[in-house]
Amino acid sequence: MWSSAKGEKNTQERRTVLLEKGFELFSSKGIEAIGMRDVTKVVGCGSTSAYRYFGSKAEFVVAVATWKWEQFQDNYRKLKPKARSEDMTAAEFFEFFLDSFLVLYRDNMAMLRFNQFFNVFVLSEHIDTNTLKPYQEMIGRFKERFHEMYMRAQQDKTLRTDEPEDRMFSRSLHLMLAAVTRYAVGLVYVPSDGFDAMEELRYLKELILEDYKIKQVAKKQRV
Numbered sequence: 001m002w003s004s005a006k007g008e009k010n011t012q013e014r015r016t017v018l019l020e021k022g023f024e025l026f027s028s029k030g031i032e033a034i035g036m037r038d039v040t041k042v043v044g045c046g047s048t049s050a051y052r053y054f055g056s057k058a059e060f061v062v063a064v065a066t067w068k069w070e071q072f073q074d075n076y077r078k079l080k081p082k083a084r085s086e087d088m089t090a091a092e093f094f095e096f097f098l099d100s101f102l103v104l105y106r107d108n109m110a111m112l113r114f115n116q117f118f119n120v121f122v123l124s125e126h127i128d129t130n131t132l133k134p135y136q137e138m139i140g141r142f143k144e145r146f147h148e149m150y151m152r153a154q155q156d157k158t159l160r161t162d163e164p165e166d167r168m169f170s171r172s173l174h175l176m177l178a179a180v181t182r183y184a185v186g187l188v189y190v191p192s193d194g195f196d197a198m199e200e201l202r203y204l205k206e207l208i209l210e211d212y213k214i215k216q217v218a219k220k221q222r223v
Contacts (some may be wrong), residue, residue, distance in 0.1 A: 015053045017043055022064045027114035031061055031121040058127050064172055065118050066134045068111055073142070076100050090153035091213050092171075097146065098205045101176035105184060105201060112184035115177075143169055159212045172208055 021042050036057050039202045042051045054060035088096070104112065122132070129136075146169045153159035181196045182188055 011053075016067075018050060018053060018060070019064050019067045022060060023068055023110075023114060026061070026064060026117060027110040031114075031117045032124075033130075036060065056131075058125060058131050060116065061121060062127065062131055062135050065114070066138045068114065069135075071140055072108060072111065073103065076103060079103075084135050089156050089158040090149050091158035091209075093149040093152060093207075094212060095209055097149065098172065098176060099210060101180050102198065102201055102205060105180040106198065109184050112181045116181050116185050140171075157214055168212070171191075172188055175208060178203065 005222060022034075022039045025039060025042065029096075036050055039060075040047050042048075045063050050060075054063060121127075147165065150161060150165045150168070153161050179201060183201065188197075
């Protein structure tokens with residue numbers, strides 16, 4: 001059983017433990033099936049202690065979702081050398097963005113399962129805007145980086161920008177996320193001779209990338 005937390009560091013560590021255990025339970029058993037008592041029992045603290053960190057189950061679930069997505073973004077961003085990112089074309093930047101969903105599928109199946117449960121939970125529980133605010137702000141940071149790519153595309157002309165930025169972000173995000181989620185939770189057709197999920201996801205990624213890329217036509221040399 002936890003004793004009283006003292007100091008900001010101790011408080012943050014205990015909050016993180018709750019988030020970690022909450023994610024493990026939610027991603028494996030579903031959000032609807034798990035209550036706060038189930039989480040606190042695994043952690044070894046009382047429900048009252050948990051509610052000092054999170055005011056309700058809905059607030060806790062949103063905190064878990066926000067924390068995991070931020071964690072994924074930070075880890076994936078480290079794969080892109082800072083020096084190189086400044087020299088990347090908009091098309092390369094966009095491909096890096098699309099590849100993040102393939103990495104998400106390859107390395108974070110549990111997160112995709114949790115995300116499926118999270119979407120259902122938000123809709124079924126009618127989570128209010130104020131509770132969802134931290135999650136929406138996290139999505140906003142996704143859009144800020146996408147905006148940087150879109151602005152670069154207007155300059156280097158490696159991606160078409162005839163489509164509004166917000167629509168391009170929405171389409172690419174939802175198509176890739178929906179696809180990797182369906183594969184992660186098994187909502188796909190399986191041919192009798194099997195299939196390669198990563199190959200199919202790469203195919204989708206290339207379709208989206210090629211749709212937005214501007215074909216560079218070599219100029220004919222004058223004789």
